[in-house]
Amino acid sequence: MNYQAYLNALHLLCATPLQLGAQLSCAALLRLGEMCLSLFTAIGDVVHDRQDPRLSLAYAQLVEIFARRVHREQLAAALDLEVSGANALSLPVLDSIRRGDADFSEEPERTQGKPCYRSAEDLLAAWLHINYFAAAARFSDAHLLVGRRTVQGTVAPPRMPNLARLCEAGATDPQQLISTARKLAKLEPKDLIFEGTQIDLQAEDEDGVLLEERCAQNLASLGPRSARKQISTALSHYISQHSEELPPPRGLFIGPVKLGVHEFKLRTTAAQAQVLHSIIAQASSRRTESGRNAGTSQPGPEPSVPEWLIADAPMPEWAAPYASEDPRPAGAYPEQQPANDAEAEVDPPLRKLNAVMAKLGSRPGAGDSTCITPRVVVYMWLHDLYHLARTHGITSNSVRIPPGELRRILASANIIPIVLGGNSQPLDVGRAKRFHVGAIRTAIMARDRGCIVPDCTTAPDQVEIDHYKRPWAEGGTTSVDSGAAICTDGHHSRHVGQIKIVDVGGLPHVILPKHIDPEQIPRRNTYWDGLQLGDAPDYPGPIEDEPPG
Template identity: 30%
Template structure:
């Protein structure tokens, strides 16, 4: 009876050539064979039960058994990731990965003992590794997403015990949740989410007088909720814990605040890009000052007619700060960083006479930094009101249109865009440290330019443009137009140089979007342009001879780990290593460019 069979007996039954041999010492190979056999049995049994069951009672028990199998598999995945990291599996050579992929594809010879696994490397690997770390190994060898692989590696320390650099055993960071995962008493996804969110609360917990005791109590509460409640209830509990920790801190350290700062891109929905901006108080003040500047109609920065024209025409600004409609923008950066001066900016003029203002009292009434720090100009520029009545979401985020035809958020956005468009474009031609000089790359076919196509072009980062936006963007001085034919081959880009200059680089990135390697998410700004034929062997530098690769995959190409080939449409594709793609078909990265984005291009 299998009812009383333990794991060792099952391994003996499936131990390949030594199965059933009395006194045989079980090896790790025997255990691995038994695991694969058990998986095959579980897969076949699930199909049989699903096909033969007509009883709702049996179906209910089947659902429970399947859920248990899912939870067991989730824990096994984490154990496998931890084992791969501990044994440095990512350092194996390519030939070993090819052999393992073949065994996984057809394990029958291995299970029966006809074939064996490749030998472990006898020496430390030399040269470039196939995978640089465990995350890359999991993503590439198992064909899972990078972020899923990264989360598994991060979950190892949260939910598995380990050893430190001295070889001393260390418990899991969240032992209660780790036990629930091992026992299968809760949904693995919810356990992982709870551990991740508790991990993010560590800085706040560490501010408590007894952080260890508090961390244990909070984990107990969250673990109980994960076991007994639905995910929404657990999410509310975690949100409440975070709020309590934040409200209880009288003076939140900057290290905690900084973990939450940043500009987060939420994606493009309904034709609109959405960003979430979180800033430290001092940076918030700078943004509020910019908003106040654009809200003040008595300054150039708040010129109502100019802002409206910019918002409607999306006219770019040149390196000298000219907005193309109303003269130069307010160059406040240089004036704010310069030494104090007794003279006043020439853009502060008397509305009645148009002459520069020189009276200090009048200037103070117009200033963004009045003597009373608790006051600022109101949005109409008619006087001073308490700051609390100005810098509030209700007033700053109102959707009511002003006399200039813009809402406050639209006006603030235009001011920020103007700063971005002039940033780093000094009159000397030299770029400024920390200030990017953004260039908009617009890719369009000839038919799109003529208005004869259903599509209307895309930007270098995949943003689809309407016909009006395409025409307006091409009129901007900061836009680089790239004209393609129906097969994405460049017809006209102008001049050529020996090395890939910026305009060629932008064009190549515009075609491919980013790294050519399938699934690679390295931003295009970090990519390198690789020659199809090396310059040293007679290759030339022109648009059709270049392709973008990130540093890692660029090195992989030069070391022979991957092959780049020109496809039938004239564009480059990648042939992956055999263990990653047994079919050895040319493939292209669909992360940056997909057929649905712009059908005429690809």
């Protein structure tokens, strides 16, 4: 049999369940499934032997499609066990199924008295040799994304219909779907479908859209990281607005000491959190002296010795031989570092600690460029200034400032409010300067918030501003209109032609490569809440109040 004959036979095999349907016996269905598994395994062995990167990439995509389908079938199979009452099967029937010689021609025999398994969860855990809680999770996930058993023994629609459609389509990471569905279920009333009572979803976003629908939209339209952040923000905001629990007390709490390392716990307001976010983001930058200083194992200059400790008399002769010696052997103490390691790079958590400690140890007005100066920049719409009682602000590090706290911090001279109004772009320095700095950079960041490449998580303080319309070397100007916030990797990708940046309605948008976005739709990153077309709020009615003086 040649290749074409084999291919025709496989097509016939794939179409058999659809064409014959109920005519296929249970044994035939299981046999077809076993053959498909064997074929899939054999194909994988051949692919692994080829070592062709093109084939490997295409096969990885195929395997992912299989895995997502298999994940949903796991949930659907669990639901089938629950609805059919498989836990009540008799012991002889269970034994025959395990041996592979079960007789499917007769009605299944069930235990008349005490069943072998109390529930479908117990059966699945024992049958598949998995943890009980893992088995129980499959049933609860099936109720959210596949269907629910009713008191009549029928199957009702799933609890999360929009997420269920994404699960059925297989276009979204199933783990992210499951995680989102579980979090949403905790915000909803108890599901009473098995008791005969249908309770609709109730959790809504600020605009009245169901949170489940909003989360499904994010998962379908955004990248995984942007979707995760948008969902987390929406759920956290809903919980803060509807939770009956009091917020935990704010403050700095001293924790235990473990092997000489002291532990502290810090709880802050949103505005205080932005100060820390600003320090942390700047500490991650290797382009500034303060950022480079935070990235070494010995941050900052040594503290100066007070004048009252400096002796006027010369050192005694007997002390001179010991002045520069350390009697402790090298490596005797964990905190002792060899001299040549002073400039060694440290891990990100220690960089952040170094920056915070350098700031705490700096003297006001010292003008030390090695210390980071935190900034609190708050973005808000022009209309929000007239209605501070019910609006919130977003900081440059994407920290949400609630209304009450926003009113307080706007009175501080250390807060920089960026008011977003119409489409005008007034800042322009022509060709007097090459780089977008100062107020121009601040205005661009107020518009883009971070790198505009979809799903990029580069911190706003580390992005570059690109002359995306016309390069500086070709006569481009430096203005808000000409610049786009982009990370270093994205900047290089644009220059080598891997991505494109285009102007759409006055906002720079990114066109990703065709293998990532076949539709070639201009997109903007949403991870840092960058402004999108149509984002300006449409408030009905005239503005009656005057802005605060």
